[in-house]
Amino acid sequence: MTMRVWKFSDNVDTDAIIPGRYLIHNDPCVLARHAFEGTRSEFAGQVREGHVIVAGRNFGCGSSREHAPLALTGAGIRIIIARSFARIFYRNAVNVGILPLVCGQADEIPEGAEITVNIEGGYIETGEKRYPIEPVPGFMQNIISAGGLVAYARDLEEVETCTGSQR
Amino acid sequence: MGATVVEKIFSSRCGRPVRAGEVVMAPVDGAMIHDITGPLAIRNFFQMGGTKVFNPRKVIMLFDHQVPADSITAAENQAFMRTFAGDQGIHNYDIREGICHQVVMEKGLATPGEIIVGADSHTCMYGAAGVFATGIGSTDMGFVLKFGALYFRVPESIRVDVTGRFPRRVGPKDLILSIAHDIGADGATYQAIEFGGDTFERMGMEGRMTCCNMAIEMGAKAGIVPPDRITYAYLEGRRAVSPVDLSPDPDARYVDRRMYDVTDLAPQVAVPHNVDLAVPVKDVAGIRIDQVFIGSCTNGRFEDLAEAAEVLSDNRFSDAVRVIIIPASRDEYLKALRSGLIERFVSAGALVEAPCCGPCMGGAFGLLGPGEISLSTSNRNFRGRQGSTEAKVYLCSPATAAASAIYGEITDPREV
Numbered sequence: 001m002t003m004r005v006w007k008f009s010d011n012v013d014t015d016a017i018i019p020g021r022y023l024i025h026n027d028p029c030v031l032a033r034h035a036f037e038g039t040r041s042e043f044a045g046q047v048r049e050g051h052v053i054v055a056g057r058n059f060g061c062g063s064s065r066e067h068a069p070l071a072l073t074g075a076g077i078r079i080i081i082a083r084s085f086a087r088i089f090y091r092n093a094v095n096v097g098i099l100p101l102v103c104g105q106a107d108e109i110p111e112g113a114e115i116t117v118n119i120e121g122g123y124i125e126t127g128e129k130r131y132p133i134e135p136v137p138g139f140m141q142n143i144i145s146a147g148g149l150v151a152y153a154r155d156l157e158e159v160e161t162c163t164g165s166q167r
Numbered sequence: 168m169g170a171t172v173v174e175k176i177f178s179s180r181c182g183r184p185v186r187a188g189e190v191v192m193a194p195v196d197g198a199m200i201h202d203i204t205g206p207l208a209i210r211n212f213f214q215m216g217g218t219k220v221f222n223p224r225k226v227i228m229l230f231d232h233q234v235p236a237d238s239i240t241a242a243e244n245q246a247f248m249r250t251f252a253g254d255q256g257i258h259n260y261d262i263r264e265g266i267c268h269q270v271v272m273e274k275g276l277a278t279p280g281e282i283i284v285g286a287d288s289h290t291c292m293y294g295a296a297g298v299f300a301t302g303i304g305s306t307d308m309g310f311v312l313k314f315g316a317l318y319f320r321v322p323e324s325i326r327v328d329v330t331g332r333f334p335r336r337v338g339p340k341d342l343i344l345s346i347a348h349d350i351g352a353d354g355a356t357y358q359a360i361e362f363g364g365d366t367f368e369r370m371g372m373e374g375r376m377t378c379c380n381m382a383i384e385m386g387a388k389a390g391i392v393p394p395d396r397i398t399y400a401y402l403e404g405r406r407a408v409s410p411v412d413l414s415p416d417p418d419a420r421y422v423d424r425r426m427y428d429v430t431d432l433a434p435q436v437a438v439p440h441n442v443d444l445a446v447p448v449k450d451v452a453g454i455r456i457d458q459v460f461i462g463s464c465t466n467g468r469f470e471d472l473a474e475a476a477e478v479l480s481d482n483r484f485s486d487a488v489r490v491i492i493i494p495a496s497r498d499e500y501l502k503a504l505r506s507g508l509i510e511r512f513v514s515a516g517a518l519v520e521a522p523c524c525g526p527c528m529g530g531a532f533g534l535l536g537p538g539e540i541s542l543s544t545s546n547r548n549f550r551g552r553q554g555s556t557e558a559k560v561y562l563c564s565p566a567t568a569a570a571s572a573i574y575g576e577i578t579d580p581r582e583v
Contacts, residue, residue: 011353019551024203050383064287065304067174069304081282088304092304118199137320149215149310150309153215155309159192161181162177163181
């Protein structure tokens, strides 16, 4: 399946993804209406299910607000490709069902490109070119396979901590 | 091979040597939720099949972002959390105490060697008390509420050694802005920043909080100062703890080491729209400003307000500037009130608001219109952070904020 690219630069922060005044909302669809409001205002109206965000370094920096990846899920984004991600955003994205993929050459992919993602093969492809993506860390893979952290945790009665079992 | 402060904390909490790079499911000693991220965390807790939180005494709840409630939706969110606190037996500080991070510190809820998570990115501030503290999202927090534990990849550390005494009207905020400039907005991603050196050994808890608070602005998972007599003196009367030695081993392994000498440090300002764009104040002096905000978890403590008042002296704030001053907590407010600072600020033309996040959260009040410029002692100057995406926010110390508020333009506090 090919996906249309929304291209962003370095250091896209969570205030840009969803401004603070909308954090009183928790519904992904409501949040999606305000995604990138003021910084990329055409996004909310034109993004479609299956579109993909491609960005530079440090995507999702700033606040821990999970409203940011939630707004993007509400907008239909399932995959974000970036040269690097801010740590909290990366985990939040996985937890809410977005696959964050690290691609060192993300800068080369242009706005509006049509790409395909081959996760097993470890690459993304535009018409003529392949770009390698880094494997998702092992412990995150378990959460993704379960369908997000909520699904992963729902079936657990207790967890094995480094000090022994808890709950 | 020796251990860093972070490795010592994880090793101690796990009961075996733990090294940077390992992924551990570690027990959590405290979990903080507030009015913005709390409702989602609680919903996630229920969706995960949670019925009773892991330990109500270890859950810290309060409201600080939109207080008192500024909309019906905010009121509903807070009511939802109040009910949850009541059902679960969680102590809820509600809207009474102030900004979450300041309250955690001053109530003695963060003590050396602990692992604490908060559903807020500036949770890293508790590193000032020798805690491994990090910000997490609401789904991770739902998991923590259920199990009292979370997956952590134990981070590598950057060691930052600072020497020298601050010159007049230069302080921790200028230092951390200059460190953020050098490390960059993502220079410490997935890593911890461990502060040390004689400057930190002399620095009060307030300055340590300012520095650890801003570790996240470099992408860091945590900022931390090894606990010492200053840490334990601060905790005295707040919570009884027996001292632990978390000093890093001399042969600890760091991903990077940086040295600073503050003897000749000049006041710094981070220019729009990134925190790592710090320049000396003199480079941007003279820029007209519309609003000055002195407050936030970064710089809203009594010492910050006293620093601003010292610069203000008997002057008045410029009529061209809206000056908003918000003490970080009720305790800090009372200290400022009793020492006459509040009266001085109000007389000089400032609005003094009750403890909360204020303009820093960009949603409650004190928002900027298009084209407006704000100077702020808070921690982020992202586009749109304090209102319009066409506004500009500059970050600085309380001294620089006060000096600039007198003249209505960015001003070097040493020249007042």
